[in-house]
Amino acid sequence: MMSRPRRPQAQVIAKARSAKPDTGVWAAGLAVLLALMLALPVWADSHAATDSADAQDIINTHGYSFYGDLTYPQDYKNFSYVNPDAPKGGEISLGVVGTFDSMHPYTRKGRAGALSSMMYESLLGDGPTGASVPADVYGESYGLLAERLEYDEGKNWVIFYMRPEAQFSDGTPVTAYDIEFSHNLLLDEGLKSYADAVRQRIPKVEVIDDHTIKFHFTPGISRRSLIDQVGAVPAWSKAWYEKTGAGLNESRLEVSPGSGPYVIDSVDVNRRVVYKRNPDYWGADLPFNVGRNNFDQIRIEYFGDDTASFEAFKAGEYTFRRESDSKKWATGYDFPKVKSGAIKVENLPDGSPPTPAGIVFNLDSEPLKDRRVRQALALAFNFEWTNESLQHGLFKQRASFSQDTDVMANGLPKGAELELLQSLGDLVPPEMLNEPVVMPHTSSPERLLDRRNARTAMKLLDDAGWAVGDDGIRRNAAGKVLKLNFLFNSSASGTLSGVMENYVSNVKKLGVxxxxxxxxxxxxxSRERDRDYDLVYDQYLTFLIAHTGLKQAYGSETSAFSLFNPAGLSSPLVDAIIDAGLNAQTSIEEKTALTALDRALRYEFFMMPVWYNPSHWVAYYDQYEHPETIPPFDLGYMDFWWYNQEKADALRASGALR
Structure with a gap:
């Protein structure tokens, strides 16, 4: 029911939401992971900084982290969690619930096919779904299209030195002009929230030669998410766009060539997408890619609902499934292929913080502008009954936007966090200083509607001016009915649908x-993008470091139109805390600000938190293998798992697979 966070720099790239295997919606632009930095010094060379009045050191490095520490040295051979001897070959196939009408993932128009962004690489590399690479550390990036980069000590500019051997799948070279073109195209035709933010922060791009590009950054602003931002821009072929006349903000099935390890093999709209390995992939032997990109083919099968998808998996129509339905996980995997061992079922550890998913309140909805109404609606949700009765007790209740991390707010603010909040003066409500952090309410698991919570909710609605009439319906003083619309994706799992139906039933009992x-x-x-709802089941991004993606998700400036802010949250308090995090000079100051941010977001109460799962639930035909230790920040089944030909042959010989 939840997807996992992505690397922070990917969150500000203008990617439309598209279908995700096993969950129905792939939020291709969302994420943050945990920092596990093993301090290795970045090699630096002292020069005079050309863009600064004062002499500054010039850092010349093979990767980037904000504080300058990199886990992997310049001569690393491969990432520590991969199997460098993993065989290449075979196919992995996945199921998706939903539809698609485009293979272009960078536009608001249309619904893009799953994995349609995986063909494109960036100067600093990431995974096939935008996941962090490497997956065992957080906040670090390493060169892919760029073999090295240099920047001044004050991060006023960065120069990327690109690999001259890099080429698109059509055989043409990837040059600095392509990077410049891609950067500008995102500004001209990408998401407005992205373009507005980038223009303010990156005033100039300079192509020095075919394989060298320099980005200049605006003076006097936070240095956060500048170098890693430009390092994450996808590389598109300038020549292809100019030849075809295609635009970025349009839905289409024909797409520009990418430079990545996979290319599109075939597309059958709303039925199937197949990607195949590019045999001429330029970067196959880079240390960045050793032990990765192991499958010859990745096949995506589309289904109308999750029931059809699950039956297709059991029949062998696709071979890898990430389970998100607790009922299926608890009771559905006892069929013959599991009992015989043809299908493996595993509960694998997930070290990334859970995505903040839940019921989001549209703050532009007139009734929901009153916090008391939102609190009353939240009290109608019974996590304890839901978890025991519908979800087999498999979930934990989520409270925080950075659940179970060292930036999760707890209790009363104290120490540095208290000092930060006090420094913000009247922006901070007194109760944030004097009362414990907002926690989700508790309920009795014995009945769906907790009577104590229902009484509290009804009083809140009364106090907000919504009185109950003789017909049991609440109206305000003007006689207007308290009427709300909860938008829900019909392709979601039956369990999630049942949870929300029960929640709505409870809300109705309050007179709404x-x-x-x-x-x-x-x-x-379409309606989600237009915010055509009062309530919606959606998600926000979690955070473990400060980055400018926080402004798109939680900031006021883009609140009216940001796709990453489904509530339309606009809070001067939240803005001030984000700025404090972006301007932090040390990791301690940064963590202090993020803890305060978690506290403030929970106080604003624009989302009703529900549950989270601390594990990956996976089932797959026993023809795949993975490293013994899964890295904390990515399951990596399309990245660093591999195919065992002997096991695959045995499955087919037994009739488990055709």
Whole structure:
């Protein structure tokens, strides 16, 4: 029911949301992971900084982290969690619930096919779904299209030195002009929230030669998410766009060539997408790629609902499934292929903080502008009953936007966090200083509607001016009915649908005229983008470091239109704390600000938290293998797992697979 966070620099790239295997919606632009930095010094060379009045050291390095520490040295051979001897070959196939009408993932128009961004690489590399690479550390990036970079000590500029051997799948070279073109195209035709933010921070791009590009950064702003931002821009072929006349902000099936290890093999709209390995991939032998990109083919099968998808998996129509439905996980995996061992079922550890998913309140909805109404609606949700009765006790209740991390707010603010909040003066409500951090309410698991919580909720609605009439429906003084629309994706799992139906039933018992409106994936995507709802089941990004993606998700400046802020949150308090995090000079100051941010977001109460799963639930035909230790920040089944031909042959000989 939840997806995992992505690397922070990927969050600000203008990617439309597209279908995700096993969950129905792939939020291709969302994420943050945990910092596990093993301090290795970045080699530096002293020069005079040309863009600064004062002489500064010039850092020349093979990778980037904000504080300058990199886990992997310049001569690293491969990432420590991969199997460098993993065989290449075979196919992995996945199931997706939903529809698609485009293979272009960088536009708001249309619904892009799953994995349609995986063909494109950037100067600093990431994984096939935008996941952090390497997956065993957080906040570090390493050169992919760029073999090295240099920047001044004050991070006023950065120069990337690109690998001259890099080429697109059509055989043309990837040059600095392509990077400049891609950067500018995102500004001209990408998401407005992205373009506005980048223009303010990156005033100039300079191509020095075919394989050298320099980005200049605006003086006097935070140095956060500057170098890693430009390092994450996808490389598109300038020549292809100019030849075809294609635009970025349009839905289409024909797409520009990428430079990545996979290319599109075939597309059957709403049925299947197949990607195949590019036999001429330029970067196959780079240390960055050793032990990775191991499958010859990645096949995506589309289904109308999760029931059909699950039955197809059991029949062998696809071979790897990430389970998100607790009922299926608890009771559905006792069929013959599991009992015989043809299908392996594993519960694998997940070290990344859970995605903040839950019921989001549209703060532009007139009734929901009153915090008391939102609190009353939240009290209608019974996590304890839901978890025991519908989810087999498999989930934990989420409280924080950075759950179970060292930046999760707890209790009363104290020490440096208290000092930071006090420094913000009247922006901080007194109760944030004097009361413990907002926690989700508790409920009795014995009945769906907790009577104590229901009484509290009804009083809150009364106090907010919504009185109960003779017909049991709440109206305000003007006689207007308290009527709400809850937008819901009909392709979601049956368990999630059941949870929300029960929640809506409880809300109705409070006298609220609420409708759970189930729409297909295409309508859901369109209406979600337009914020055509009062409530919606959605997600925000988690955070473990300060980065400018926080402004797109939680900031006021883009709140009216940001796709990453489904509530439309606009809070001067939150803005001030984000700025404090972006301007932090030490990791301690940064963590202090992020803890305060978690506290403030929970106080604003724009989302009703639900649950989280601390593990990966996976089932797959026993023809795949993975490292003994899964790295904390990515399951990596399309990245560093591999195919065992002997096991695959045995499955086919037994009839478990065709």
């Amino acid at each position: 005229d609420i409708t759970l409106e189930k729409v297909d994936s295409s309508q859901y995507t």
